Amino acid sequence: MRQEELQLLVESISLQWFEKPFRHKVMFNSRLRTTGGRYLLHTHNIELNETYYKEHGIDELIGIIKHELCHYHLHLEGKGYKHRDADFRELLKIVDAPRFCKPLISKKRQQLSIKYMYACVNCKQAYMRKRKLDTNKYMCGRCKGKIKLVKSIDEL
Template identity: 50%
Template sequence: MNQDELQVLVEKISRDCFGLPFQHQAVFNNRLRTTGGRYHLNSHNLDFNPKILETFGTGEFLGVIKHELCHYHLHLLGKGFQHKDKEFKWLLAEVGGSRFVKSLNEKAKPVKKRILYQCQGCSQFIYRQRKVNTQKYVCGQCKGKLTHIEI
């Protein structure tokens, strides 16, 4: 899809789903990394991340277009256009836009390291993110000694 096809698609979705014309510019922006699209408050133009279309297909990309058009139309009408506003949430649900875009990052959040201890008194398991000095700290319930268990 090129810039002209994107412009035509955004105008069509604006007419069909919102009943209002889109009179500004919609472009692909390769510099977007963590977001699917962006609405510019000053110029009223829309930027879209082309990787969303390439990675997830047209279904997810149409949801992003509807999301950005919600910002666009509500802002021009003088209503609440921010994510937290009732009008935005209502209109987004009404047109079937996506609230969030799937992550483009192959490396999702790294798995946090978990360290396991067991109480010798009550046999309770205790998970920690950091090592605990077992000579100094004891079980919070029975004051028993803690032992480190390899996972």
């Protein structure tokens, strides 16, 4: 999707669902990793994560746009625009916007790269790691007990 198409999409969603114009810029930001989008308070612009559009499609992108437009319109009106505010939660329900994004498929693949499982000898606290850990150097963060290797993917 090109920049102009994205701008027109956001402007049309704003008029359709909020009955108010969107007068600022919207753009894809490739640096966003953990969020679907963000509303910038100082410039009133909206940045969106293009990965959500590529992995989940236009419906997920529209949901994220609605969510960010809730922040946008409430902030400009001087109402509660933060996630914990009642005004924000109420507007989310009215426009049928999601409170959270779906998890990214590419993020799930990163989580699968866990290769080592450690556990505390005393309290049985589990620790999942991508890299090997020196058990003589580290101890349990909960009870200060000794940590031992339980399972290694390399052994399987």
